[in-house]
Amino acid sequence: MKNETILSIILALCFATITIKNWHKIIIEKRSEHPPLPPGRKGWPILGCIPQMMKNKPSHKWIHKIMQELNTEIACIRLGNINVIPVTSPELACEFLKKQDAVFASRPHCMTCRMTSDGYLTAIISPLGDQWKKMKRIIVSEVLSPAMHRLLHNKVCLEEADHLVKYVYNQCQSPLKDGLLNVRAVARHYCGSASPGMEDEEHMDALFTTLNHIYAFAIADYVPWLEVFDLDGYKKTLKNSVKSMRKYQDPEIDKRVEIWEQGIRKTKEDILDVLINLKDSSNNPSLSVQEIKAQINELMFATVDNPSNAVEWALAEMINQPDVLDKAYKELDKVVGRDRLVDESDMPKLNYVKACIKEAFRMHPIDPFNVPHVSTKDMVVGGYFIPKGSHVILSRPGLGKNPRIWEDPLKYKPERHIFDESKEVSFVDHELKMFSFSTGRRGCPGVVLGSTMVTLILARLLQGFIWSAPPNGPSIDLVQLEQHMLMAKPLIARASPRLEPHIYVGL
Numbered sequence: 192m193k194n195e196t197i198l199s200i201i202l203a204l205c206f207a208t209i210t211i212k213n214w215h216k217i218i219i220e221k222r223s224e225h226p227p228l229p230p231g232r233k234g235w236p237i238l239g240c241i242p243q244m245m246k247n248k249p250s251h252k253w254i255h256k257i258m259q260e261l262n263t264e265i266a267c268i269r270l271g272n273i274n275v276i277p278v279t280s281p282e283l284a285c286e287f288l289k290k291q292d293a294v295f296a297s298r299p300h301c302m303t304c305r306m307t308s309d310g311y312l313t314a315i316i317s318p319l320g321d322q323w324k325k326m327k328r329i330i331v332s333e334v335l336s337p338a339m340h341r342l343l344h345n346k347v348c349l350e351e352a353d354h355l356v357k358y359v360y361n362q363c364q365s366p367l368k369d370g371l372l373n374v375r376a377v378a379r380h381y382c383g384s385a386s387p388g389m390e391d392e393e394h395m396d397a398l399f400t401t402l403n404h405i406y407a408f409a410i411a412d413y414v415p416w417l418e419v420f421d422l423d424g425y426k427k428t429l430k431n432s433v434k435s436m437r438k439y440q441d442p443e444i445d446k447r448v449e450i451w452e453q454g455i456r457k458t459k460e461d462i463l464d465v466l467i468n469l470k471d472s473s474n475n476p477s478l479s480v481q482e483i484k485a486q487i488n489e490l491m492f493a494t495v496d497n498p499s500n501a502v503e504w505a506l507a508e509m510i511n512q513p514d515v516l517d518k519a520y521k522e523l524d525k526v527v528g529r530d531r532l533v534d535e536s537d538m539p540k541l542n543y544v545k546a547c548i549k550e551a552f553r554m555h556p557i558d559p560f561n562v563p564h565v566s567t568k569d570m571v572v573g574g575y576f577i578p579k580g581s582h583v584i585l586s587r588p589g590l591g592k593n594p595r596i597w598e599d600p601l602k603y604k605p606e607r608h609i610f611d612e613s614k615e616v617s618f619v620d621h622e623l624k625m626f627s628f629s630t631g632r633r634g635c636p637g638v639v640l641g642s643t644m645v646t647l648i649l650a651r652l653l654q655g656f657i658w659s660a661p662p663n664g665p666s667i668d669l670v671q672l673e674q675h676m677l678m679a680k681p682l683i684a685r686a687s688p689r690l691e692p693h694i695y696v697g698l
């Protein structure tokens with residue numbers, strides 16, 4: 192028999208089996224007496240709404256449009272055999288992530304996650320289970336311990352923050368550059384500095400291509416047997432981008448493991464050193480080299496994407512509203528002065544600068560949805576039936592711009608986050624009225640490090656430089672990419688020094 196004939200027979204058998212299973216499930220669902228699913232779209236047997244999704248790219252816009260048409264803050268869209276539950280209501284988001292946290296704390300098994308985590312070895316992507324517990328414990332108690340924070344802060348954050356100011360200053364002095372600076376490139380470079388091999392542009396591009404394809408509605412994430420056909424090309428793109436990233440990182444990691452084994456390196460100076468030296472109770476390495484490589488890869492996503500994106504959008508919005516920029520300058524002058532550079536110790540008093548970042552998180556999240564949470568059993572939430580295995584995806588712009596919650600939601604207004612001058616602005620919102628670090632057992636453990644990085648970088652850029660739009664336009668074009676949530680074009684802005692030359696020269 193020819194190969195094509197065999198393939199056709201296999202496909203026909205798969206189709207028949209899945210159709211029968213699907214109808215059986217639908218009949219059972221209809222017969223059982225549970226509340227209705229959230230309003231939404233069911234689509235076809237087997238494929239669900241995948242054909243509609245393919246016709247309506249980008250998928251996140253299509254999902255939000257369906258919710259708008261149905262006038263709902265929770266929906267159910269069937270993709271393949273999976274109920275995908277997008278949510279834009281903070282009250283319902285809290286039900287999922289706080290009240291029913293134990294039930295909704297797992298992650299999906301899917302192609303894009305498997306490919307980026309070396310088969311679910313890492314903390315963010317692992318479904319609930321022993322591997323997640325092990326990796327999360329290591330990140331919380333070793334990577335993000337107070338001692339490690341001090342080390343990272345002094346060795347990486349501050350050193351790099353000095354380099355950043357010096358770099359921008361040198362660009363200002365260069366007659367060729369005319370003070371023009373690519374803020375995105377600078378912010379990404381700074382945020383990636385905690386990771387090995389992060390210098391190369393190709394590496395950074397590969398990182399963002401990978402990020403843009405994880406949990407981005409790949410067909411094979413919902414209909415796994417279609418993975419082999421790679422109908423949307425996600426598999427090929429991810430394979431290449433992950434390979435590109437790893438080409439830079441893995442040899443660095445191998446080298447570092449070797450010099451520790453040979454006793455050449457003796458002091459732990461960064462996250463990689465910490466991961467390599469972890470020992471279990473029998474004094475064996477806690478992590479295999481494969482686990483270290485996978486986790487370093489994931490930590491890179493965690494440290495680069497959110498902070499660099501927030502800084503870029505915040506600065507762009509501020510340049511377009513000179514009074515906001517002015518308030519931030521005044522706060523920095525009052526709290527820090529002009530004789531030294533702003534430091535972590537100033538942060539509790541920089542409420543306005545922090546509110547500027549928080550407003551960027553609210554209006555311009557890097558992703559349309561949070562990392563999916565998967566239900567581990569049938570539940571009823573908000574009066575709707577949420578079947579076991581559903582993917583609950585909280586809409587970041589949906590929460591942050593919900594007009595029921597936020598007055599004038601499309602206006603960048605940092606003041607809205609300052610209720611009481613004596614109270615420190617925090618980026619975390621446990622009420623989930625906007626989305627930053629999330630909450631509950633899958634919430635981000637990197638709040639302190641992430642908040643420090645993002646505040647320090649914006650505060651340094653503001654304290655050190657006067658910012659304006661490039662000469663060819665009176666303002667920055669605040670357009671977002673169609674496909675993702677990044678600014679459509681990297682922010683190019685003009686910087687000129689605000690401080691006395693000796694402050695920059697001493698760096």
Ligand code: HEM
Pocket residue numbers: 314315316327330334490493494497498561562563627628629630632633634635636637638640641642645
């Ligand atoms: C501004 C910076 C950051 C933001 C906005 C951010 C945001 C988030 C969000 C939204 C999640 C998913 C939460 C959920 O599923 O409900 C997450 C998870 C996570 N983040 Fe962050 N993050 C940041 C920085 C960091 C840093 C610096 C680290 C560590 C070095 C880190 C480590 C993690 C880990 C390990 C998880 C997985 C938690 C789990 O699934 O159990 N993050 N983060």
